[in-house]
Amino acid sequence: ETGVTQTPRHLVMGMTNKKSLKCEQHLGHNAMYWYKQSAKKPLELMFVYNFKEQTENNSVPSRFSPECPNSSHLFLHLHTLQPEDSALYLCASSQDPSGGSNEQFFGPGTRLTVL
Amino acid sequence: GENVEQHPSTLSVQEGDSAVIKCTYSDSASNYFPWYKQELGKGPQLIIDIRSNVGEKKDQRIAVTLNKTAKHFSLHITETQPEDSAVYFCAASIRQAGTALIFGKGTTLSVSS
Numbered sequence: 699e700t701g702v703t704q705t706p707r708h709l710v711m712g713m714t715n716k717k718s719l720k721c722e723q724h725l726g727h728n729a730m731y732w733y734k735q736s737a738k739k740p741l742e743l744m745f746v747y748n749f750k751e752q753t754e755n756n757s758v759p760s761r762f763s764p765e766c767p768n769s770s771h772l773f774l775h776l777h778t779l780q781p782e783d784s785a786l787y788l789c790a791s792s793q794d795p796s797g798g799s800n801e802q803f804f805g806p807g808t809r810l811t812v813l
Numbered sequence: 814g815e816n817v818e819q820h821p822s823t824l825s826v827q828e829g830d831s832a833v834i835k836c837t838y839s840d841s842a843s844n845y846f847p848w849y850k851q852e853l854g855k856g857p858q859l860i861i862d863i864r865s866n867v868g869e870k871k872d873q874r875i876a877v878t879l880n881k882t883a884k885h886f887s888l889h890i891t892e893t894q895p896e897d898s899a900v901y902f903c904a905a906s907i908r909q910a911g912t913a914l915i916f917g918k919g920t921t922l923s924v925s926s
Contacts, residue, residue: 700858731913740817741857741902743913754913788856800845800906802914804856 701725702805704789710811713779719808721772721789728793730772731802732764735786747772779812786810815840817905819917826893828926836903836917837885843905846879846886847914851900860901861888893924 702723711717723730732744746754747766761783763775772789786809790802816839826832838846844865849857863870863877863886870877874893879886890897900921904914 700856702856704856738918740918741914741916743915746913756913790856800912800914801847801859801862804849804858806854806856 700803700805702789702791702803704787704805704808706808707806708809708811710813711776711779712813713781715779716775716777718776719774719787719789719810721774721805723770723772723789723791723803723805725791725793725803727791727803728769729791730766730769731790731792732772732774733788733790733804735788735807741788744774776810779810781812784810784812815843815905815915817903817915817917819903819920821920822918823921823923825923825925828893828895828924830893832890832893832897832922832924834888834901834903834920834922835885836887836905837883838905838915839884840905841881841884842907843915845906846877847904848875848877848888849902849904849916851902851919853899857902890922893922895924895926898922898924 705720729748733741743756744758745764750766765773786807788807789805792802819836847862850860851857874891876889900919902919903917906914
């Protein structure tokens with residue numbers, strides 16, 4: 699176990715549904731990330747939160763909406779997705795900037811299928 | 814921005830042989846290079862990393878080398894075992910929390926007994 703949990707582990711949704719992915723880290727970290735992992739592609743960064751503030755949005759469509767209520771929790775709200783959004787969505791966290799480390803710990807991911 | 818190339822995409826070895834995976838990066842400002850192992854149904858797990866002030870790092874059967882001048886780094890696994898079979902990813906970033914890791918496309922390593 700890496701100390702980063704994600705729920706649900708699997709999700710099937712229609713194109714008109716609204717759902718949310720949840721990530722929680724128990725490591726005392728202050729930076730959290732959403733990555734998308736599609737077949738045959740590198741992991742793609744979607745969003746970065748540092749001390750609860752969004753510091754990066756990697757040109758992600760607005761049908762993906764992140765939320766970071768505190769340093770331990772990160773959500774990804776999904777609405778009107780497309781079939782090509784089907785992928786493994788990975789959450790990660792890393793230590794606060796004063797530690798000077800970017801060692802990222804990943805959760806197990808949510809396997810999303812959009813019908 | 815940073816771009817990371819990883820080779821080979823697939824690698825098959827016999828148990829006990831060595832395996833080498835190579836990556837190149839484009840941004841000379843990158844100074845942190847982790848390697849992740851991803852098993853089926855799991856998220857990537859950090860197995861070893863190297864900072865740019867070090868040329869080589871070893872942890873039991875795993876070693877990583879870095880050539881800053883050539884902008885490439887490699888993962889070496891010796892005495893491979895079937896449980897080493899997984900997808901391996903290299904990545905590069907600036908060593909600062911809140912900075913994105915830029916990943917290679919991954920190498921699927923198969924170790925046959």
